[in-house]
Amino acid sequence: MKPYKLKIVTPEKIFFDGEAEQITIRTTEGDIGILANHIKYVCNIVAGPLKVKDISGEREAALSEGILKVSDEGVTVLASTAEWANEIDLERAERAKQKAENILSDKSRADEFDRAEIKLKRALTRISVGKRYL
Amino acid sequence: MATANIKDVKRRIKSVENTMQITKAMELVATSKLRGAKERAVASQPYFNTLYETMCEIQQDRGFKSIYTKKEFLKTVLVVVLAGDRGLAGGFNHNVLKLAEDKIKSLEQDGRTVMVFPIGKKAVEYFEKRKYEIYNKDYQISDNITMNKSLSLSESIISGFRNGIYDKVELVYTTFVSTLVQNALSVTVLPIESNDLNDNDKEQYDSTDPDKPKKSALTLYEPSAEEVFDGLIPKYISGLLFCSIIDSYASEQAARRTAMESASDNANEMIDSLSLLYNRARQAQITQELNEIVAGQLGNN
Numbered sequence: 001m002k003p004y005k006l007k008i009v010t011p012e013k014i015f016f017d018g019e020a021e022q023i024t025i026r027t028t029e030g031d032i033g034i035l036a037n038h039i040k041y042v043c044n045i046v047a048g049p050l051k052v053k054d055i056s057g058e059r060e061a062a063l064s065e066g067i068l069k070v071s072d073e074g075v076t077v078l079a080s081t082a083e084w085a086n087e088i089d090l091e092r093a094e095r096a097k098q099k100a101e102n103i104l105s106d107k108s109r110a111d112e113f114d115r116a117e118i119k120l121k122r123a124l125t126r127i128s129v130g131k132r133y134l
Numbered sequence: 135m136a137t138a139n140i141k142d143v144k145r146r147i148k149s150v151e152n153t154m155q156i157t158k159a160m161e162l163v164a165t166s167k168l169r170g171a172k173e174r175a176v177a178s179q180p181y182f183n184t185l186y187e188t189m190c191e192i193q194q195d196r197g198f199k200s201i202y203t204k205k206e207f208l209k210t211v212l213v214v215v216l217a218g219d220r221g222l223a224g225g226f227n228h229n230v231l232k233l234a235e236d237k238i239k240s241l242e243q244d245g246r247t248v249m250v251f252p253i254g255k256k257a258v259e260y261f262e263k264r265k266y267e268i269y270n271k272d273y274q275i276s277d278n279i280t281m282n283k284s285l286s287l288s289e290s291i292i293s294g295f296r297n298g299i300y301d302k303v304e305l306v307y308t309t310f311v312s313t314l315v316q317n318a319l320s321v322t323v324l325p326i327e328s329n330d331l332n333d334n335d336k337e338q339y340d341s342t343d344p345d346k347p348k349k350s351a352l353t354l355y356e357p358s359a360e361e362v363f364d365g366l367i368p369k370y371i372s373g374l375l376f377c378s379i380i381d382s383y384a385s386e387q388a389a390r391r392t393a394m395e396s397a398s399d400n401a402n403e404m405i406d407s408l409s410l411l412y413n414r415a416r417q418a419q420i421t422q423e424l425n426e427i428v429a430g431q432l433g434n435n
Contacts, residue, residue: 009181011281011376012174028365029356040353042188044365067366069188071353076184080281080369115286 002036003054005074008061008082015061015082016052023075024051025068034068034075041070045079047121049129060085062129064122081122088130097123140419143412147405154401160222161394164387168313171384175310178380182373189326189370195359201296202367203326210247210300212269213238214291214323216307216378217257218386224393226308226316226386227256233318234306238266249300251291253379269294279379281372288372295324307378308385314392316385323371 001021008016024033026048034041047064066079100120103112192198215234217227234257238248249269252258258271270290273283294300303324308316355362 009184011178011181011373013177014180027356028361041356042192042353042362043356044362066369067185067188067362069184078181078184078188078369080285080372115289 001053004036006052006077007074008050008063008077008079010079010082012081015079018054020052020054020075022051022053023077024049025063025077026050027068034070038070038075040072041068043068045077047118047125049125050077050082060129060132062088062122062126064125065118083126085129085133088126088133090127090130093123093126093130097127140412140415143408143415147408147412150401150404150408154398154405157394157397157401161391161398164391164394168384168387168391171380171387172310175377175380175384178373178377182377185366185370185373189363189366191353192355192359192363192366193326195353195355198359198363200326200360200363200367202324202364208246208302210249211241211302211304212249212251212291212294212300213241214251214253214303214305214375215257215261216305216382217252217254217260218382219255221256222393223386223390226389227260229316230306230308230318230382231257231260233320235264237304237306237320253287254382269299279376281376284376284379285368285372288368288375291323291371292368301325305374305378307382309378309381310384310388313388316389323374326367 003019003021006016006018006020006023007014022033022035024031025045027043027045029043031048032043045063045066045068047062050061050063052059052061061082061084063077063079064081066077069076069078096119100116100123103109103116104120109116193203213234215230217230221227234250238250241248248267250261250266251269252261252271253273258268261268262271272290273279273287279287291303295303302322304320305323306318306320308318310316
């Protein structure tokens with residue numbers, strides 16, 4: 001397959017800068033795959049797994065919400081956080097999940113629901129991506 | 135008396151030396167923290183720049199409108215103030231708080247209600263003491279803020295904006311120019327102002343090829359330009375805050391470093407002049423003792 005330029009950027013660092021043949025990413029509209037020569041495209045992404053396929057094989061990472069941008073120069077993914085499957089700290093993710101669930105089950109903290117839901121989603125993504133790697 | 139004087143001077147030298155040890159240590163700590171902050175600031179640039187570019191491109195889309203760009207009659211303004219958690223940083227906290235207060239005063243003169251969102255212990259203390267209306271004081275610690283935290287911070291700001299508690303958001307912070315120069319400044323966060331890039335691009339398209347479609351017209355936004363834009367805003371604002379917080383943090387460390395450096399220099403100078411005083415007093419005491427011995431000897435003879 002024809003490779004294209006892929007850049008994954010988080011506020012902390014440039015997570016990935018190189019070539020890929022195909023990526024699969026979760027957007028607000030569902031999972032989509034991007035191949036070379038895709039039309040210009042912008043959409044929001046939600047916390048979910050990201051698959052990057054290049055010559056050497058397929059790798060998986062856990063992303064949190066951000067945007068996906070396809071332009072003539074290549075594909076750029078902006079995400080609040082990004083971790084490769086083998087970098088995920090499952091214990092920490094479990095703790096985050098527990099914490100978010102506690103907030104969600106506590107009716108007196110209704111104003112924190114939205115935030116807790118996002119955190120829960122992130123933690124679940126991490127756990128599912130991290131477990132697949134084990 | 136000479137002997138008492140010597141003791142006093144000695145004690146003072148000791149105390150200045152102790153102070154100097156502290157200022158020296160603080161200087162070193164600030165230097166290493168500054169290096170870390172600068173690295174983080176550089177690392178966050180690509181993310182923020184791409185966000186900003188994308189945002190500007192969406193705004194070019196025809197017929198585009200969003201609640202974040204609309205300009206309404208401005209009644210209430212939220213002023214977000216970034217300051218440090220600790221003092222002893224020269225004029226750092228004072229400068230930014232002063233600018234914020236001037237800004238608030240001028241807004242109030244224009245007949246607007248002002249709410250303050252202080253970030254950093256010093257800012258919280260300052261505005262609480264002066265009895266300003268505070269929107270949220272959950273963010274006392276500006277030290278080592280994470281992206282996660284700045285995201286919830288921006289959510290708090292956005293929810294107030296969407297609920298109509300205020301219709302404009304200003305940010306007052308300190309930007310790092312160099313190790314010696316840090317400037318306090320204020321920027322408008324919301325509503326998003328249409329930017330220069332927009333105008334430049336328009337001219338470019340008009341003057342060149344009229345058949346050439348606008349760049350953004352070719353881009354597919356899913357589900358729609360507005361929705362992508364509205365989804366982008368929280369990220370943009372949290373990115374903006376994150377960058378400003380790092381910027382302000384770097385400025386704080388730089389200001390503290392400079393302040394501590396000059397404090398150490400002053401302490402050194404003080405020790406020098408006190409040592410001179412001490413040596414003189416010691417010399418005087420020896421001379422006097424000699425005189426007394428010689429005088430005693432002469433008396434005996």
